[in-house]
Amino acid sequence: MRTFSRFLAKYKGYVLFAISLMLIELAVEVAQPFMMSKVIDEGIIAGQTNSIFVWGGLLLGTTVLAFGVGILSSFYSAYASQNFGFDLRQKLYDSIQKMSTNTFGKFQEASLLTRIGNDVNQVQNAVFMGMRIMLRAPLLVICSLIMALALNVQLALYLVIAFPILAVFLGWLMVRNNRLFRRVQQMLDQVNKVMQQSLMSVRLVRVFGRMSHENSQFQHKNNELRSRTVATMVLAELSSPVVLLLINGCILLMLWAARDLLNNGSNVSVGEIVAIVNYAMRITGALSMIAMIVNTVARASASMQRVDEVFETADQEQDHAEQPEEELHIEGDICFSGVGFTYPESNMDTLSDISFHVKAGSMMAIMGATGSGKSSLLQLIPRMYNADVGVITIDHKPVESYPLHQLRMNIGYVPQEIMLFTGTVADNIRWGKLEATMDEVIEAAKLAQIHEAIMDLPQGYETMIGQKGVNLSGGQKQRVSIARALVRKPSILLLDDCTSALDAETERRLLDAIGQLQCTVLLVTQKMSTTVRADSILLIDEGRVIKQGSHDELMVHASLYRKIVQSQWGKEREAQWMSNKQRELTAP
Structure with a gap:
């Protein structure tokens, strides 16, 4: 009443x-x-x-x-x-x-x-x-x-x-x-x-x-x-x-x-x-x-x-939708310390004692089996969910200390399940930054390696996309979604296994373009060709961190990682890498 x-x-x-x-x-x-x-x-x-x-x-x-x-x-x-x-x-x-x-x-x-x-x-x-x-x-x-x-x-x-x-x-x-x-x-x-x-x-x-x-x-x-x-x-x-x-x-x-x-x-x-x-x-x-x-x-x-x-029931997060007078700029240094998380109404821990550090401007690949908690980990950064225990910091400040709107405006997020809206291609890209100019839209599309494909469409950037992007291929939808995240020029870019439909050459060009950006990239992937390009790799199994390190370090110290490499590259390539590594260690 x-x-x-x-x-x-x-x-x-x-x-x-x-x-x-x-x-x-x-x-x-x-x-x-x-x-x-x-x-x-x-x-x-x-x-x-x-x-x-x-x-x-x-x-x-x-x-x-x-x-x-x-x-x-x-x-x-x-x-x-x-x-x-x-x-x-x-x-x-x-x-x-x-x-x-x-x-x-x-x-x-x-x-x-x-x-x-x-x-x-x-x-x-x-x-x-x-x-x-x-x-x-x-x-x-x-x-x-x-x-x-x-x-x-x-x-x-x-x-x-x-x-x-x-x-x-x-x-x-x-x-x-x-x-x-x-x-x-x-x-x-x-x-x-x-x-x-x-x-x-x-x-x-x-x-x-x-x-x-x-x-x-x-x-x-x-x-x-x-x-x-x-x-x-x-x-x-x-x-x-x-x-x-x-x-x-x-x-x-x-x-x-x-x-x-x-x-x-x-x-x-x-x-x-x-x-x-x-x-x-x-x-x-x-x-x-x-x-x-x-x-x-x-x-x-x-x-x-x-x-x-x-x-x-709506525990409306204490955040103001208005843009603050002074925009917050985040460098992108991310640290997880003893983080644990369980989904509401679930009795099983999704993440347990997660600890790792990603330097600002670097790229970290996250690998693990299906259901190991990779996507859940990414969602804790923009506070889609809040961690139950532990501390997550960005630029050495707890994520809870940032106004939610300011925090998310510094993050570009591409989910695993691609969602496009009915409207033009340009509108879908501009959805990431409503005030983006056409030049910014085109720049984001070029970085996402989708510009040429858009220009081949009947009306180019003004081509209407059907509901959920039904008139685009899987790879095109993924790249439009990536462009939507890039148009806001984020300090932190979260990519949740969103390159699965891309061929090797397109993915290589995409990662080259992202590597030139001044942002911290967390990339969930199952592709070794992508993983080896990362500055560091986080290996997760059953909600726990198994190991963090470079490709070379994990090949030596993580048996699970070697199994993943072997399953994708085969025993011959793994043996060749081990032989090369041994020669490097024994060389005068």
């Missing part, structure tokens, strides 16, 4: 004005049955034409007034609710963007999509209804009861008895529906998850001929959503028949009692009876609206709780 009020407070003036207009509309609606009774009693029955014109004209004039203020109230209600939804959706998206990787992993992507879309829409609709009918409906019931009692207590008493019964029923319905609608939203998450995974892997699904299997999975989740929604809506729609049954029963009893009063000559007029029945009908309509409001509030309440979960 606090989050709800905080976002709506910005539009307090519009909300109050819309509610004020609604109250005028309500006053007219409450007064109309009374005016009708005057038309009947003082005009039609008494035969006074002037009274008919006076009260009838007043009735017509107030109806036109209510029509005008109703339109204005709807406009301001829509303005406030739409802007409320815009702000809430924007803040929710911003919170998701600022989540640490740990926190982001607590939510399914499909669930976040549902929350930022469907859930915000539910709350937004509730805000609009709140200004238009959520306050109006109960006030209409209360005012209509008061006016009915003022006209005739005996007849209105039936409505007074029915009202608390309906209030208790609708209160129970709202609490019950809140839980049910929350489950429906959770089931919608599951449907979106299956749909998202299937659409993202549509080519793979078709290649393996798994369309029927995926369709069956979606149908299963869709059936569960339908069953849950139907069960919820059956209970939700039960409110209207109950309200109509009870109020219409009251009207019948009132008419029966009115007949007895008229027959007994009691002081009750036909106009009063018509007015009270009219008030009863308005109460019926208002209670039907309240029943609808109960369902809307229950759904919106469940949605707001899900939105609040994101705000409460």
Whole structure:
């Protein structure tokens, strides 16, 4: 509720004005049955034409007034609710963007999509209804009861008895529906998850001929959503028949009692009876609206709780998105001291007692078997995750001491899984530095050895790239991604096995170009041709550092490294290297 009020407070003036207009509309609606009774009693029955014109004209004039203020109230209600939804959706998206990787992993992507879309829409609709009918409906019931009692207590008493019964029923319905609608939203998450995974892997699904299997999975989740929604809506729609049954029963009893009063000559007029029945009908309509409001509030309440979960769970890193007045420059000296890390909700250590040092401006290759922790190690440097134990320093300062935005602006990162966006080639490269000029984009592309390939495309740098770069080869996508990292001229360059699709000659030219840059390079690779070019090599196995040193040092002191060399170069080349090394050692 606090989050709800905080976002709506910005539009307090519009909300109050819309509610004020609604109250005028309500006053007219409450007064109309009374005016009708005057038309009947003082005009039609008494035969006074002037009274008919006076009260009838007043009735017509107030109806036109209510029509005008109703339109204005709807406009301001829509303005406030739409802007409320815009702000809430924007803040929710911003919170998701600022989540640490740990926190982001607590939510399914499909669930976040549902929350930022469907859930915000539910709350937004509730805000609009709140200004238009959520306050109006109960006030209409209360005012209509008061006016009915003022006209005739005996007849209105039936409505007074029915009202608390309906209030208790609708209160129970709202609490019950809140839980049910929350489950429906959770089931919608599951449907979106299956749909998202299937659409993202549509080519793979078709290649393996798994369309029927995926369709069956979606149908299963869709059936569960339908069953849950139907069960919820059956209970939700039960409110209207109950309200109509009870109020219409009251009207019948009132008419029966009115007949007895008229027959007994009691002081009750036909106009009063018509007015009270009219008030009863308005109460019926208002209670039907309240029943609808109960369902809307229950759904919106469940949605707001899900939105609040994101705000409460998001441990937004204390960082300011604004560029600082003085840009931070990092030299790139990196040191790990006794670093340990375990992924959230995992019982196995990913990294244990990792210690190494990389001098600024040097290149270090990281080697190890699949699952040894190479990618996890890289992600600790830009603080995608925070180390559980140990210290990571950059330029002899703990990474936690740097403002997160400044730290990451000095790092170029190319992940193992290449992600390109729909847009031009230039836009994808410029994504690494939004203010980059075209000359800077071309320079980065040349360093990444992709410039010539781009120029061969139909529109060169303005060629549109499909979703995930479907119209580029694997090697081209890798090089565009590398150019995206290089365009920001980073002090630290992290390359996570992102040259696997490059041929030997292209990779050689790429490494030559990177070697000319004034930056520290950490390169995860499985290629010996790449590893031997590094100033130092870090050998990792099962989350622990086996050895750090040059190629020559590891060939002598690390048996695991020799096995890797042998698997790629063969025994003859290894024996030749050992023979050459021995001659160097024995030479005078």
